[in-house]
Amino acid sequence: MAVLTLNRSIRWRGLDLETIEHCHIIANGRDTRIRGTIIGPDFGLFYRLKLDENGHTRTVKIERTDGKTLELFADGAGAWSDDRAEPIPALRGCVDVDIWPTPFTNALPIWRSDWADDQPVSFAMAWIDATDFSFKRSEQIYTRLDATHFRYQSADFAAVLEIDADGIVTEYPGLFTQI
Template identity: 40%
Template sequence: MKQIAVWENKKSTGSEFLEVKSSEDNSIAKSSIISIENDTPLKIEYKIELTNWFTKNVKIDLLNLGKSLYLESNQNHQWFDEHGNEITELSGAIDIDISCSPFTNSLPINRVDWRLNKPQSFLMVYIKVPELTLKKVEQVYTLIKEEKDYQMFDYRSSSFQSTIQVDKDGLVIEYPKLFKRKY
């Protein structure tokens, strides 16, 4: 199965083209992002390999800045860099959250059997772009509305709160003030 999504970045100038190819329990998401962050033009590509919506690895390339990041996770939620060195401060985190993409919100959303108004807490590796800094953070999602073609989630972290609308496949339709799906 192949899915394509295109998002407009509403916070700054930019857009994202995402393609997800899935077979059985495995998925590969590839994305290209053109954006301007803090007056810096960015050309970003990332690739995420998933098993049952758990992150196996992620590679992010900031093409015009010559910077990149590679992370790999195992079934024990340990994280490793491109050299196989464990990053102990990320231990226990389940997913990634890439600051410049709405797609990574789909990871916990697609993995959980949701019930209305029942919050679910996740430890995430927050990847800030363009700095490529890493931080383990707690994020809480609560399903607040479920319709035939979409779901609405309340999203909270220590410093941010928003409502996120996703389609029946768990891909973001609208993330107010940040991203809007165009395709």
Template identity: 30%
Template sequence: MRAITWEVSGSQGFETAWVQLREGTLRARGRAVGTVSEPYWISYELETAEGFVTRRLTVTAETGAGTHALDLLHDGQGRWTADGEPLSDVGGALDCDLGLCPLTNTMPVLRHRLHQAPGEREFLMAWVSVPDLVVRPSRQTYTHLGPGRVRYSSGDFHSDLEFDEEGYVVDYPRLATRLTVR
């Protein structure tokens, strides 16, 4: 298990994730603290099936208004539920994307080796906003730019991300910069 810490400029905070990659799967637990748009604490656990396809994301958020939680589950066939309720608008998505979390960019990049090999892929993501934990559909495109470099695009936003050889974000301009790996 590896510990990775990022300074998250997008939230004016920090995130640490304890991550384990094993034979096409990823398991992680993490904690983040941020001050934008309001002060919050986030705790999460992420589990993927083979091919780095999200199986489950559980998140707890604490703000000044209180604590709330999300249990986001993917059935492996493209169907999602949030706290047991079906989410038809993200049907067909393979991945979750936890807002302001650089770790969740790893799954599609590893699945298609976009940090190592040429290609461009468009994805539908089950995007989870932070700190309110609302799930929304998000169309995202990842484009290989060179070894360890991938352009992320969604709507009018794009950023050229740097990944290490294992597929973890090193630098995500305007969002996060990795501080440690252990």
């Protein structure tokens, strides 16, 4: 994995849920910090992620505008705990997080891996629905098709994602578009 250095803002429009998102990423080689805000038709939320120097998720905090908060911690090696330091066995082995409804978290496994075209790579993701705070383990497969396209597959879903030079989704067919 190359050292990631970024200081950039991105915006997406959600096509399915009619959301708008603003996200800011600061990556300096020591860690990566991501802050995002998503406004939906009947919800609003703020999320924060911190990744370690290896691109592994270490903290996830999601706060909804109704005041409810979800905070999870990871050790970078696949063990997760909640804000009371209670282990979460269901997420054991997950290094990355995938938050719905944002296309941003698709960048995490893309950033963390060395890619060859048409070589699928499997990931165990901590999948979080930020609208209701449910979470589960999700097995996902990413396949780099070329420098700007990845096939994403999960249990019952597949899509070809278009990414920019920073590995960030620009088009997620039917779900999100960068604006």
